[in-house]
Amino acid sequence: MKRLNVLISAYSCEPNRGSEPGVGWNMARAIAKHHNVWVLTRPDESKDAIEAELSQNPVPNLHIVYFTLPFWQDSMRWGQSGAMQIHYYLWQIQAYFVAQRLHRDIGFDVAHHVTFVKYSSPCFLSLLPIPLVWGPVGGGESAPRSFWKDFSLRAKAYELARLCVRTVGELDPFVRLTIRRSAVIRATTHDTARRLYAMGAMDVEIATESGLSSDEIDRLSQLGQPANAPVRFISMGRLLHWKGFYLGLRAFAEADLPNAEYWICGDGPEWDQLQQLAQDLKIESQVTFLGRLPREQVLEKLGQCHVLVHPSLHDSGGWVCLEAMAAGRPVLCLDLGGPAVQVTKDTGFKVSAMTPEQSIHDLADGMRQLAHDGDLRQRMGDAGKRLVQSFHSWESKGNELAHLYESLAMQVEKVSCVS
Known part of the structure; x- marks a missing residue:
């Protein structure tokens, strides 16, 4: 035509x-x-x-x-x-x-x-x-x-x-x-x-x-898988209440993974509250607040982690989920908004959001499964790469x-x- x-x-x-x-x-x-x-x-x-x-x-x-x-x-x-x-x-x-x-x-x-x-x-x-x-x-x-x-x-x-x-x-x-x-x-x-x-x-x-552009997808796909131990979870984005990072911290505490780490990359008005929450939950030794970093360093940190945790409450989009899947990382998110459209059962866990307690419990269950099953992480990561390449x-x-x-x-x- x-x-x-x-x-x-x-x-x-x-x-x-x-x-x-x-x-x-x-x-x-x-x-x-x-x-x-x-x-x-x-x-x-x-x-x-x-x-x-x-x-x-x-x-x-x-x-x-x-x-x-x-x-x-x-x-x-x-x-x-x-x-x-x-x-x-x-x-x-x-x-x-x-x-x-x-x-x-x-x-x-x-x-x-x-x-x-x-x-x-x-x-x-x-x-x-x-x-x-x-x-x-x-x-x-x-x-x-x-x-x-x-x-x-x-x-x-x-x-x-x-x-x-x-x-x-x-x-x-x-x-x-x-x-x-x-x-x-x-x-x-x-x-x-x-x-x-x-x-x-x-x-x-x-x-x-x-x-994502083809160049970005190719570049992200080159991020190798980090060593199995310690298993690292990462959340990336502005520290806003609706990003739900407090749910990720509570889920990490409930998952009770003494050899795992949780990195939070970003800055915003919830910084002090999230740090205090990590102390209250007695997981501050396992949680690292990286602050706001240039994009190059953000992707470097993503490459050092195994799983993206993105419990946002109302994202229309969710670019970070696409980046994580392109890098071969499973995604843990709520079954809400843009992430619910992007993430499939083959590329991560979408947990329902009926109540905070239920969501935290289900996120924690997903963390435990992904922390203990390297093959599952690999399968979901590979599926994420294929999904982004084909549709996103x-x-x-x-x-x-x-x-x-x-x-x-x-x-x-x-x-x-x-x-």
Whole structure:
């Protein structure tokens, strides 16, 4: 099939980054291998990085269209949370008018909203007379209420504020318009899919937004297995209440593995509480808090460990799970959010999250099994490598999306022929 003209909305888009910026950039680059791509994004956060990357590694068929609000050119001004969300909403409105002018000149076949991956904000590209692929969008995940009893007052306030903002978004008529007018709706998790169905969506595909490049996958696959003793568990990420690292510490204490170690890599507001918890549980001699490290050192630490413990309560994505599986490490996680979509029974243990006590008990059981069974670790590690290679590389995602766009374009062509 001929190359299509694809319009991508990527509010956050930057090379050599993880999270949302990485999603925007890597999606666009992967799709440009198959079709002609125009990316709408902001100059204030990413223009210098994108231009530097393209000068070193040109991407044919990839065109970047920068714009931002004339009265609010720096999206980082006034903070990075609430103010940025307002900027993002207004930028989405502006994106429609920019896209409308481009469509008159270029003639797009399909549009795709990539970032932010936020289901409770509209995408005004749905008003264009072409099919829209919306997402994967996320944000519909919540920490189960039974876990709130362990949260601090500040953590509870955060969860309540998050629920309120999400509820307001669900009432936005433009969000519901986006749902009605999208040709394809994709959600990062089953939780977000359920919220979309409740708002009127008829069909929602589940697809993780996270991915790894072939180079990253190859590099991670080269991390050799460490010696069997001591067995080391590792958790990586910001030390936030909803990351659930306190569950990992409690499970490690319950597992009662005197010859094992638990490393925690990251920094954040829960640092002091987690250190105190390790002392209270009398496992401080087995637990090492590594702090925040450069990515190179983080991967080095991962290579020295046997199992990733990622008991997050509401991750939309879960990049660290993909990295661990690509490195051949089994994953212990909760059956919640993005990790529940990424991790399978062959690549790790997904434990249910009914109550903290039950989750801790099941995590501890998984730790004991993996600590005592090297063959199980090897089988799960090998399965993780195969899974990431087959389904979670940016190249495989680009191939999948290219076929999806072609299918949508063919449907439009058939309708045009009939009419």
